[in-house]
Amino acid sequence: MSGHVFHPGHHELHGVTVVLDTAGALWVGRFDSITPKGVLLHDAGCYQDGVSEGTREDYLRKTLKFGVRATQKNALIPEGEVRGIRQLVEAVG
Amino acid sequence: MPYPESLVAPMRAEMVQMGAAELRTVAEVDAAIGSSAGTTLVFVNSVCGCAAGNARPAMKMALGHGVLPDRTVTVFAGQDLDAVARARSYFGEYQPSSPSIALLREGEVVHFVHRHQIEGRSPQAIAADLTKAFDTHCRDSVRA
Numbered sequence: 001m002s003g004h005v006f007h008p009g010h011h012e013l014h015g016v017t018v019v020l021d022t023a024g025a026l027w028v029g030r031f032d033s034i035t036p037k038g039v040l041l042h043d044a045g046c047y048q049d050g051v052s053e054g055t056r057e058d059y060l061r062k063t064l065k066f067g068v069r070a071t072q073k074n075a076l077i078p079e080g081e082v083r084g085i086r087q088l089v090e091a092v093g
Numbered sequence: 094m095p096y097p098e099s100l101v102a103p104m105r106a107e108m109v110q111m112g113a114a115e116l117r118t119v120a121e122v123d124a125a126i127g128s129s130a131g132t133t134l135v136f137v138n139s140v141c142g143c144a145a146g147n148a149r150p151a152m153k154m155a156l157g158h159g160v161l162p163d164r165t166v167t168v169f170a171g172q173d174l175d176a177v178a179r180a181r182s183y184f185g186e187y188q189p190s191s192p193s194i195a196l197l198r199e200g201e202v203v204h205f206v207h208r209h210q211i212e213g214r215s216p217q218a219i220a221a222d223l224t225k226a227f228d229t230h231c232r233d234s235v236r237a
Contacts, residue, residue, distance in 0.1 A: 015143045017190075017209035030208075043190075067188030067207045088209045 017068065019060065019091040021083040024049050026056050028068050028088060029075060037076050039085070043068060044075035060092050095172045096140050104138060104145065105169060111153045113167040122168065122179040129200030131163035132231045134223075135180055138169040139191035144211045148192040151211075151219035158224040162196060162231050196226050203230045 013031040020027040020039060029044030045068045046052075047059040054062075063069070068088075095101075109115055113136060116122045126133055136152055139145040156165060168180045170191035181189050183197065190208035197203065204226035211219055 015141060016212050017207075064209070066186050067190050067193075067205075067209075069188055087213070089212075 013085065013087075017088045018085050019088055020077055020085055022077065022081045023083070026059060027075060027077055028060075028063050029070070029072075031085070034079060035076070038078040039076070039082055041075045041077065042073065043070040044072045045069045046071060046075070057092070060088070064088060064092050095174075098172075101140060101169060101172055104140065104149070105167075107149050108136060108138060108152070108167040111149075111156050113152070113156075113165045116166050116168050116180065117173045117176050119175050119179045122176050122183075125164065125166045126180060126183050126197065129197075131198070132203075133197045134162040134165040135183075135195045135197065136165070136167040137177065137180065137191045137193045137195075138167050139208075140171065141192065141208075144208050145192040147214065147216050148194070148206075148211050148219060151216040151223065152194070154216055154220035155223035155227070158227055160224075160227045160232050162227065194223065196223075196230060198230050 011031065011033055014033065016031050017028065018031045018041070020041070026047040027041060027044055029041030032040040032042055034040070045063065047056055052059060105115060114125060116125055126135060136148070138149070168177045170177050183200070184195050184205070185202055187195065187202055187205045192211060193208055194206040195202050196205070206219065206222060
């Protein structure tokens with residue numbers, strides 16, 4: 001059982017907690033797939049520029065320590081809006 | 094929706110065999126974690142092969158360390174919903190994820206390993222983090 005991989009045939013980030021950068025927001029959630037409607041994340045939280053408290057860096061640091069404060073069970077972010085995808089653990093310097 | 098019990102049974106058994114007490118009801122969680130004396134390691138089990146498949150062997154390695162928590166317990170995310178929700182109620186500001194691992198001392202979380210800190214890491218690396226936490230928080234713990 002140990003070491004068994006459950007997700008053969010999926011995107012390499014499937015099941016990984018990622019950060020999606022967009023022009024006005026930062027999304028953090030568990031990557032599922034890239035669908036025709038956008039990048040699908042599960043249990044996702046969002047930092048919105050000019051709306052959320054603190055900075056993007058603050059948000060990522062807090063999320064790294066305390067986990068993703070999920071506000072959406074499933075979030076679809078249009079692929080064209082995504083500037084970059086990185087693993088959460090690699091997102092904080 | 095919970096997975097078939099036949100699928101998760103080996104994952105439950107893996108934890109029990111390494112010495113973790115399985116908590117399947119709210120009452121069992123309160124009895125085990127609600128007692129704030131000493132240190133308690135809580136493993137939130139998961140069917141996710143890519144993360145839990147490394148976390149369980151990491152737990153086994155860590156539990157072979159010379160310094161250990163007073164008790165080790167486990168709940169199963171997605172399966173024993175009420176028990177998991179109750180266990181997470183003891184985690185304070187730490188958000189739900191599975192698998193995850195919480196070390197509590199006198200009822201307070203002193204170390205937490207989230208799913209995102211398990212993904213893609215070897216069992217050895219995860220176990221090293223845990224044993225470091227045991228050395229820091231469990232060495233002088235009052236055994237219940």
